[in-house]
Amino acid sequence: MNTTAIAPLDVAALRRQFPALAREIDGRPAIFLDGPGGSQVPASVIAAMVAYLQGSNANLGGAFATSAESDAVYAAARAAAADLTGSLPEEIAFGANMTTLNFQLAHAVARTLTAGDEVVVTELDHDGNVSPWLRVAEDRGLVVRTAPLRVGDGTLDMDAFEALLGPRTKVVAFTLASNALGTKPDARRMIDAAHRVGALAWADAVHYAPHGRIDRAGLGLDVVVCSPYKFFGPHLGLAAIRHDLAVSWPADRVRPADEEPAGHRFETGTQSHEALTGFVAAVDYLASLGEGETRAARLDSAYERIVAHEEALTLHALARLTAVPGLQLYGIADPARVSERTPTFSFTIEEHAPRAISETLGAQGIFTWDGNYYALNAIRALGLEASGGAVRAGFLHYTTVAEVDRLVDALDRIAAV
Numbered sequence: 001m002n003t004t005a006i007a008p009l010d011v012a013a014l015r016r017q018f019p020a021l022a023r024e025i026d027g028r029p030a031i032f033l034d035g036p037g038g039s040q041v042p043a044s045v046i047a048a049m050v051a052y053l054q055g056s057n058a059n060l061g062g063a064f065a066t067s068a069e070s071d072a073v074y075a076a077a078r079a080a081a082a083d084l085t086g087s088l089p090e091e092i093a094f095g096a097n098m099t100t101l102n103f104q105l106a107h108a109v110a111r112t113l114t115a116g117d118e119v120v121v122t123e124l125d126h127d128g129n130v131s132p133w134l135r136v137a138e139d140r141g142l143v144v145r146t147a148p149l150r151v152g153d154g155t156l157d158m159d160a161f162e163a164l165l166g167p168r169t170k171v172v173a174f175t176l177a178s179n180a181l182g183t184k185p186d187a188r189r190m191i192d193a194a195h196r197v198g199a200l201a202w203a204d205a206v207h208y209a210p211h212g213r214i215d216r217a218g219l220g221l222d223v224v225v226c227s228p229y230k231f232f233g234p235h236l237g238l239a240a241i242r243h244d245l246a247v248s249w250p251a252d253r254v255r256p257a258d259e260e261p262a263g264h265r266f267e268t269g270t271q272s273h274e275a276l277t278g279f280v281a282a283v284d285y286l287a288s289l290g291e292g293e294t295r296a297a298r299l300d301s302a303y304e305r306i307v308a309h310e311e312a313l314t315l316h317a318l319a320r321l322t323a324v325p326g327l328q329l330y331g332i333a334d335p336a337r338v339s340e341r342t343p344t345f346s347f348t349i350e351e352h353a354p355r356a357i358s359e360t361l362g363a364q365g366i367f368t369w370d371g372n373y374y375a376l377n378a379i380r381a382l383g384l385e386a387s388g389g390a391v392r393a394g395f396l397h398y399t400t401v402a403e404v405d406r407l408v409d410a411l412d413r414i415a416a417v
Ligand SMILES: Cc1ncc(COP(=O)(O)O)c(C=O)c1O
Pocket: 036, 037, 096, 097, 098, 099, 100, 126, 128, 129, 175, 177, 178, 179, 204, 205, 206, 207, 226, 227, 236, 237
């Protein structure tokens, strides 16, 4: 057992690296609880993007300095993505965002399937890992089965999930963490179940990535997709695809790029080089929160620290939120199960529309989301879709206990009206 205590994050110091966190609304510090919709970025990310645009802006493969520097950006971005996701650089594909990449990859894998083959999705997932499967199922006569949510605690019904899998299941598409309820399903069990029937384990790590270490190869995931703008980087998507699949799936490519091996076969046209530069800086920022010889090792320890801070925030938030009169919290509320969720909280307050709550909070400089956040299956399963969904407050490693308190104090005032 490792008994070495890890030093906690220095939250005050790391917050100073994020220019946006100094923002004020009507003289009060803004509180960014919209992290599950997009995080803020440290100054190093902004500087890297500016430096690229100022000094190295060019297309790839040319016989001159700025083009060579742009080639180097690509190589650095693949290496950073490999470290971040526990993959090989050749397994990485970048794209506009997760949704676009996922549609593209689903189309590619669907070309290898035949009518009657099955895909399992879940009620916990963001629609970015549901609709691509519904679309390809329509195109190719596939069957989509949906694993149900247990509305009581916002977890998946794992027995029902396993019962859906069979010899025709080819893809099991699931999320590593719910962007609505924070739930982290039992990925190990889902991957093993998928592989037992010979299906691909296809994980959406978009919400998970700022909160937990991803280890594609270690977990045995076949595909992982995520979005750097959720973990302190610029707007961008990335996929890590098991190498033999990355080199063999039919990709939509122009000639002669269609002959290129590996993940970048799924990169169509010219990418946002400035975003790739910012992405590398974001991974380096995350790694700077940890210690170790290699960037991968620093990421391991950084995430340990992030988890420790976020679990403490979760315990504090659970204790306070559940005491707000009339507040209904969706998802895991048991403090003993803190490790099964991210610090993302969706709730409603009796007699108050979610939009109205978010507006009141927004006017006080507290930024929350309301609605379904495209976690359509989950919000429908909870019976909230017709009534405006729920309010979502999402904490990140830069969130403080004082900010959680300011949120809950504001909710107390709303509930009292
Ligand atoms: C869990 C989850 N999956 C997928 C997406 C879609 O990501 P993108 O905006 O990169 O397409 C989001 C965005 O909110 C998300 O939270």
